Amino acid sequence: MTVESGGATTVVPQDPELIQLLTPEGERVENPDYPLGDVDLKGMYRDMVLVRRIDTEAIALQRQGELGLWASLLGQEAAQIGSGRALSPRDMAFPTYREHGVAWCRGLDPLKLLELFRGVSHGSWDPEEHKFHIYTIVIGDQTLHATGYAMGVQRDGTEDEAVIAYLGDGATSQGDVSEAFNFASVFNAPVVFFCQNNQWAISESNERQSRVPIFQRAAGFGFPGLRVDGNDVLACYAVTQKALKAAREGQGPSLIEAFTYRMGAHTTTDDPTRYRVASELETWKLKDPIERVRVYLARSGQADSSFFEQVDEEAAKLGAHVREACRLLPDPAPLSMFDHVYTGENAILDAERTQYAAYLDTFEEAAR
């Protein structure tokens, strides 16, 4: 359902069949399909606060000219920390370019992400070391990589590994995503498609991407799809964990639609005031993924004020570190541009490198 208001469109959740274990008011909801054992909710809270802090710093760094661009995860912390923590160490994750929270869960230094947005690398971490593929910027492409990787897991005959493919609501319009759904289904590949429906593909709302709720698309491809409260870290954790387990056990793919909200701009170049009303953000602020956990932890006596203060202090320290370290990231050496195009020698490229090196040298000679 959409509400027209002053030329902008407001998205109102259509009474979604939403799996929820922690309400926006911070109350636990029991769901027999998702019994929660021991869950490190305090750790989840900490993670969410820390990645939000990284995000805040990164936006500021972009404004100061230290980053070329930043894609904010504000509002999607629960979807990312919940699903990221559901992964076993051996599971492989294929992110978009906004999965800073999942990266955190995979033990990746946030500076590696900043490198990419600063323009000093294209993302230079080792995907296998972190079980976290490099960021994919072309929308939806990574869903096929995840599916192929899962087909490889299947061929290896390992039973304790699954794959997760992250995607957004806009990506569901891409042909590659439909192809990934179909390949995963016909080959029964152990892959979970985790779609963060943050309601907006830059300026286009869900209605322009799909006439049916995203999770219902899975049925057409022949595998289960469900919708979870994407701002509920417990629900995202439990639902993802169950889907990954099913994948590992040979039950094939599934689609999780994490119903959430992009509280910030698409990226630092975007201006959401041109296409959505301020009241929409205010509505979603009441469903903030971090606040509800804080309320629950405090109310249930699992955490006291010293815990929250400690996390805030840690966030402040991390923020200061990120600020400082980002500014110190050096520009790469010019000739490194020629590295790693091929695995071995390439006469064309090698000649270009030599020629350009000689050209650069002429400046040094002139300076002498």
Next chain:
Amino acid sequence: MSQASTANKLTLSRALNEGLRRSLEADPKVLIMGEDVGKLGGVFRVTDGLQKDFGEHRVIDTPLAESGIVGTAIGLALRGYRPVCEIQFDGFVFPATDQIVSQLAKMHYRSRGKVTLPVVIRIPFGGGIGAVEHHSESPEVFFAHTGGLRVVACADAAEAFSMIQLAIASDDPVIFFEPKRRYWDKCEVDTAASLDSALPLHKARVVLPGDDVTLLCYGPLVRTCTEAAIAAREDGRSIEVIDLRSLSPLDFETITASVAQTGRCVVAHEAPVYTGLGAEIAARVTEECFYHLQAPVLRVGGFATPYPPSRLEDHYLPDLDRILDGVDRAFAY
């Protein structure tokens, strides 16, 4: 060490089949995937019998989706496999262009060398079989223009047999063009020859030595150019025919060594002349052989039109006469 020669006369299609079989036997990580490659053995029968012998897990009939084939091949390669994808016809590669150009070509570079993608994409290319549209194109230059890809074209059965194995053994992604109108041409192939003795994938080869003019070609036109060179002997003209084999990188060492001797250079390809490989070759040869050249580098090839209806393809494709006309023009300066 010399091995017992087991030279057979094989078609190009069969030679590829034998090469693929060798690779599948040598490395359990090698996979074949594509449309109709399993039970049918491919529309040109290149993968005939391989699924029967290596199983459905290694020779995979995929859904009919080119981007899906290449995209999942990338994922399989990330997992340590070496997929060989078949794109059924040249004109059907374009749905996979994003995965090839934006992902396959760049991932080694983007990851600063931490990821390698040993994926081979086989594409039957070129015209001359009277096909309907989208079945006769020569899209090689799109891929040669993309850093991170290696692009090769085989010309005959013997070359196909070794080149497909070398491509599969390459840790770089390789776009492997097969001259579809030559699939049924036969030649001697030594299927017991060691791959170590094969000409490396990035090298061009002199097919026919000559003194007066260098004629560069690849894929289906190697045979046409060879026939042209033999015909030209009657006019007392000695043409050196070079099969480029590798279209990216081009082997300029071999090219310039020849042109420095002959002083003339003609490039022939089925792809449009306009901004084709011939243009790059002409520019480089001019730079590197300027004082040897008796004439400008000339090009013979397809026109700047879409591929025409097949009843016109004889006019579009460079044949023996048009190639010799190009050679004649090189002597008019």
